[in-house]
Amino acid sequence: MGLFDNLAGGPSLSPEEKQAAKDAKAADKVARKEAKAALKARIQYKQGVKFIAGQQLVNAPQTFFGNEMMQLDDDTVIFNLDEPKYFRLRGVEFAGAKYHEETTKQDSSDTQSTGKTKKKRHGLGGAIIGTAFGPLGTAAGAIVGSHVGKDKTTGTSSTTATSTSTTNQVEDPSSTEITLESVDDASTITVVLETMTNDYYKLKSFKVAPEESAPQATEPPAAPAAEAPADQPAPAAEPAVDPIAELRKYKALLDDEIISQEDFDAKKKQLLGL
Numbered sequence: 001m002g003l004f005d006n007l008a009g010g011p012s013l014s015p016e017e018k019q020a021a022k023d024a025k026a027a028d029k030v031a032r033k034e035a036k037a038a039l040k041a042r043i044q045y046k047q048g049v050k051f052i053a054g055q056q057l058v059n060a061p062q063t064f065f066g067n068e069m070m071q072l073d074d075d076t077v078i079f080n081l082d083e084p085k086y087f088r089l090r091g092v093e094f095a096g097a098k099y100h101e102e103t104t105k106q107d108s109s110d111t112q113s114t115g116k117t118k119k120k121r122h123g124l125g126g127a128i129i130g131t132a133f134g135p136l137g138t139a140a141g142a143i144v145g146s147h148v149g150k151d152k153t154t155g156t157s158s159t160t161a162t163s164t165s166t167t168n169q170v171e172d173p174s175s176t177e178i179t180l181e182s183v184d185d186a187s188t189i190t191v192v193l194e195t196m197t198n199d200y201y202k203l204k205s206f207k208v209a210p211e212e213s214a215p216q217a218t219e220p221p222a223a224p225a226a227e228a229p230a231d232q233p234a235p236a237a238e239p240a241v242d243p244i245a246e247l248r249k250y251k252a253l254l255d256d257e258i259i260s261q262e263d264f265d266a267k268k269k270q271l272l273g274l
Contacts, residue, residue, distance in 0.1 A: 036081050039072075046070040047202050049079075052175055054191030059085040069178075075207050076183060088209040090188065091179035094200040098172040103165055111159040176200050181209070243271040 013021070049069045051060065060067045060079040071077050071089070078084040176195040181188050195203070247268060254264040268274070 042072045043070045044073050050194040052192040052194050057189050071206050086183040087180035090181050092203050093177045095175045097197045098174050099169045102170045103167045106164045109161045247271050
């Protein structure tokens with residue numbers, strides 16, 4: 001055992017063992033990459049989210065670029081492709097939009113001017129005083145009454161300044177509560193996301209898992225009615241009584257003085273329902 005073995009706390013690995021460990025690490029990396037790609041292919045809908053609370057509960061990664069809420073083809077929800085934790089979405093509740101007023105001011109000016117220009121004569125003018133000499137009669141002397149100078153412009157100008165103010169409603173960040181149920185143990189958790197109104201409507205695009213209804217108790221089937229024995233005839237239905245025919249019978253009995261008038265009248269009332 002060498003010095004470095006003691007510092008490492010154990011014997012050093014042989015070249016074969018080092019290679020085997022390296023190969024196992026590479027194979028694990030490939031397996032993780034393939035699993036991530038397969039999970040990514042199952043995503044049906046996703047939305048960028050910003051956590052206010054509950055990020056660790058859903059195993060969302062700590063990242064500078066924000067997180068994503070993803071729904072797979074079986075409607076389960078995850079927040080991490082590398083180490084996913086699976087949930088069923090039970091509810092999305094928005095706290096409501098919040099606004100503040102912002103006023104912008106814009107200044108403008110308009111300048112108008114009026115003027116008048118006085119023209120001055122230019123070049124030689126007036127009379128020449130002097131002597132003419134030479135074969136061509138060149139004139140020399142002083143020029144009297146000439147004017148040389150610039151045009152002169154006079155006028156006035158005015159400037160009008162105007163100011164316009166505009167007040168707008170600007171939305172502030174609000175919050176949305178996401179209720180989730182763990183696929184592993186059916187426990188319920190709530191995470192809070194920072195959202196604007198537009199973010200809330202995007203989250204509403206996720207499918208909410210329906211509540212599983214409890215099985216209803218079924219009543220036992222009613223006992224079948226007891227059947228009469230095969231050898232016992234069923235009771236015959238009583239024939240309907242014709243009150244007029246019965247009344248005639250009792251009238252014949254009255255005429256034969258077998259019954260009294262009072263008996264006949266009583267039976268008549270009974271048969272006719274009087």
